[in-house]
Amino acid sequence: MKTQFKAESKKLLDLMINSIYTHKEIFLRELLSNASDAIDKLHFKSLTDSSIESDFSIEINIDKENRTLSISDTGIGMTKDELESNLGTIAKSGSLDFKTANKNDALDIIGQFGVGFYSAFMVADKVTVDTKSCESGDANRWVSEGADGYIIEKSDKQNLGTTVTLHIKKDSDDEKYSEFLDEFTIKRLVKKHSDYLRYPIKMECEHSRKKEGAKDDDENAWETYKTLDTLNSMTPIWKKNKKDLSDEEINQFYKDKFMDFENPAKVIQSKTEGTATYSSMLFVPSIPPFNYYTKDFEKGLQLYSSGVLIMEKCAELLPDYFSFVKGLVDSEDLSLNISRETLQHDRQLKIIAKSLDKKIKNELSSWLKNDRENYEKFFNNFGLQLKYGVYASYGANKDKLKDLLLFKSSNENKLTTIAEYVSRMKEKQQEIYYACGDSVEKISRMPQIESIRDAGYEVLYLTDDIDEFTIKMLNEYDGKKFKNVASGDINLDSDEKSKENEEKIKQHSNLFEIMKEALKDKVSDVKLSNRLKNGAVCLTTSGEMSIEMEKVLNSMPTDHKVKAQRVLEINGNHAIFQKLCDLEETDQDKLKEYAELLYIQAALIEGISPEDPVDFGNKISQIMAK
Numbered sequence: 293m294k295t296q297f298k299a300e301s302k303k304l305l306d307l308m309i310n311s312i313y314t315h316k317e318i319f320l321r322e323l324l325s326n327a328s329d330a331i332d333k334l335h336f337k338s339l340t341d342s343s344i345e346s347d348f349s350i351e352i353n354i355d356k357e358n359r360t361l362s363i364s365d366t367g368i369g370m371t372k373d374e375l376e377s378n379l380g381t382i383a384k385s386g387s388l389d390f391k392t393a394n395k396n397d398a399l400d401i402i403g404q405f406g407v408g409f410y411s412a413f414m415v416a417d418k419v420t421v422d423t424k425s426c427e428s429g430d431a432n433r434w435v436s437e438g439a440d441g442y443i444i445e446k447s448d449k450q451n452l453g454t455t456v457t458l459h460i461k462k463d464s465d466d467e468k469y470s471e472f473l474d475e476f477t478i479k480r481l482v483k484k485h486s487d488y489l490r491y492p493i494k495m496e497c498e499h500s501r502k503k504e505g506a507k508d509d510d511e512n513a514w515e516t517y518k519t520l521d522t523l524n525s526m527t528p529i530w531k532k533n534k535k536d537l538s539d540e541e542i543n544q545f546y547k548d549k550f551m552d553f554e555n556p557a558k559v560i561q562s563k564t565e566g567t568a569t570y571s572s573m574l575f576v577p578s579i580p581p582f583n584y585y586t587k588d589f590e591k592g593l594q595l596y597s598s599g600v601l602i603m604e605k606c607a608e609l610l611p612d613y614f615s616f617v618k619g620l621v622d623s624e625d626l627s628l629n630i631s632r633e634t635l636q637h638d639r640q641l642k643i644i645a646k647s648l649d650k651k652i653k654n655e656l657s658s659w660l661k662n663d664r665e666n667y668e669k670f671f672n673n674f675g676l677q678l679k680y681g682v683y684a685s686y687g688a689n690k691d692k693l694k695d696l697l698l699f700k701s702s703n704e705n706k707l708t709t710i711a712e713y714v715s716r717m718k719e720k721q722q723e724i725y726y727a728c729g730d731s732v733e734k735i736s737r738m739p740q741i742e743s744i745r746d747a748g749y750e751v752l753y754l755t756d757d758i759d760e761f762t763i764k765m766l767n768e769y770d771g772k773k774f775k776n777v778a779s780g781d782i783n784l785d786s787d788e789k790s791k792e793n794e795e796k797i798k799q800h801s802n803l804f805e806i807m808k809e810a811l812k813d814k815v816s817d818v819k820l821s822n823r824l825k826n827g828a829v830c831l832t833t834s835g836e837m838s839i840e841m842e843k844v845l846n847s848m849p850t851d852h853k854v855k856a857q858r859v860l861e862i863n864g865n866h867a868i869f870q871k872l873c874d875l876e877e878t879d880q881d882k883l884k885e886y887a888e889l890l891y892i893q894a895a896l897i898e899g900i901s902p903e904d905p906v907d908f909g910n911k912i913s914q915i916m917a918k
């Protein structure tokens with residue numbers, strides 16, 4: 293009786309059967325990689341179970357007459373239940389994103405991802421799978437002619453493993469399926485897609501030789517004969533020399549292995565000998581994984597011991613600040629049956645992790661130096677993680693990471709390193725100025741910033757929540773302290789101007805006292821500003837906490853709310869100041885009310901809403917109506 297495919301499987305299968313995808317050849321790569329995975333599993337088992345003996349290999353057979361192509365492996369095989377669940381249901385890994393993809397994207401998925409077993413139906417109208425698992429005595433056969441389901445019956449297969457037989461479709465006007473029954477095509481495809489598989493892929497190949505004693509001019513001097521040849525070089529791609537690898541090969545490997553649509557933005561390949569002997573192939577993705585900045589994301593590298601995969605995601609190999617790196621490490625120094633628990637204490641693993649850490653750091657540094665444009669793209673994707681890295685662990689890694697950071701700045705609105713900022717500092721400039729806000733646009737219009745920028749100082753524009761925490765953690769760079777332009781104690785004025793200001797403050801000390809009293813719940817001080825140019829008022833802070841930090845901290849889910857110490861600054865050159873001075877003499881109640889309104893204005897500039905918007909609105913309307 294025929295069993296129907298599960299819905300998702302059917303969808304994928306339909307797509308394969310009707311595929312107009314031009315690179316149908318990838319079906320072979322998929323089936324060979326399944327065969328290799330199956331052998332991996334048995335190989336791994338054999339390490340602890342000495343009763344398993346096997347010649348680990350894959351064999352391809354072509355039968356032109358019957359139009360079949362078969363791929364046999366000596367791997368772990370499948371039980372009846374496994375046949376049912378593995379081939380009757382869509383496999384999770386390869387087709388993870390398939391559900392959401394529409395038809396056009398689907399073509400892309402076929403090409404870039406590999407969709408697994410069902411790709412066989414791109415070239416075959418019937419597929420038979422004979423398999424015998426080491427878990428059960430009897431062999432089974434799975435047969436399907438496509439979308440209308442499959443059957444499972446007994447098989448007479450003798451040895452352990454799996455044979456997948458494809459009944460190749462007939463040639464049509466625009467598709468020459470027969471090429472997949474051609475020895476040379478198959479050889480070429482194995483070389484192209486599966487050369488690095490660790491097990492020999494064997495096939496009967498035809499050769500010709502001169503008959504013994506035959507003369508050159510003899511018409512029948514040549515004879516053909518067949519031998520079972522190994523088609524692949526079996527060197528894992530990461531063990532090959534860089535010069536023997538094309539970019540295309542590496543990119544394809546990355547996409548297949550690490551589930552990405554895009555080529556990697558950076559490949560870091562190395563072989564190391566010394567305290568730790570290992571080969572590694574690391575990749576920086578071009579786009580962050582969709583769940584990268586969520587807690588679902590799991591960092592880690594694939595870990596191999598002498599070519600045998602022992603762990604899919606070894607988190608211990610990567611520090612959090614480089615968690616975006618994907619790739620693999622292969623070392624001879626690790627024992628094969630290492631477990632997750634023992635791993636954490638493995639000395640060798642720690643040494644490797646340290647060495648990788650350094651390698652990634654150096655590679656990012658030289659990327660920044662030599663290919664700024666692409667580094668900036670990288671930084672836009674993953675810079676946040678580096679900034680977290682500076683802040684995390686009480687700043688333990690800040691010195692390592694500080695030169696990898698980029699911030700926007702008032703210097704042509706470009707991204708800059710801190711070192712570049714410092715190199716542009718004015719002669720007498722002591723501090724590195726920064727300003728925080730939601731966007732560059734908003735920051736550049738902050739009243740607090742005007743006079744600083746006009747005086748020719750560069751200001752770093754911090755737009756990410758984490759930025760100011762990172763800067764605070766750094767504390768200084770090259771002996772220069774960081775300074776928030778919205779902190780109260782910035783003084784750019786000449787001595788002469790400072791004196792002038794002091795005079796004004798003395799003269800109007802009563803005015804400030806009255807306003808301070810009126811706002812005593814809201815601000816710790818009211819003062820004459822030495823930074824405002826056009827704006828009437830602004831908020832600054834005294835103490836360590838800035839208003840931006842207050843916002844970030846208070847947006848976190850805790851009951852403990854923090855408050856920055858606010859200072860209301862008033863522009864002594866603005867018409868409103870004269871008005872306030874007049875009110876001090878004529879109407880102190882009104883002065884208090886104005887103080888309130890000015891505070892709300894200053895807070896609004898910082899993006900803080902009034903506590904009582906209705907009251908605020910009413911008062912503004914009253915004033916307008918006068």
Ligand code: ADP
Nearest residue numbers: 326327330369378383385386407408409410454
């Ligand atoms: P994936 O390889 O990504 O898991 P596939 O569609 O290629 O997805 O394969 C589905 C599943 O079928 C595999 O995960 C494996 O369990 C099983 N399978 C496929 N081919 C073989 C094989 N030659 N030997 C044993 N199991 C196999």
Ligand code: MG
Nearest residue numbers: 322326408409
């Ligand atoms: Mg597969």
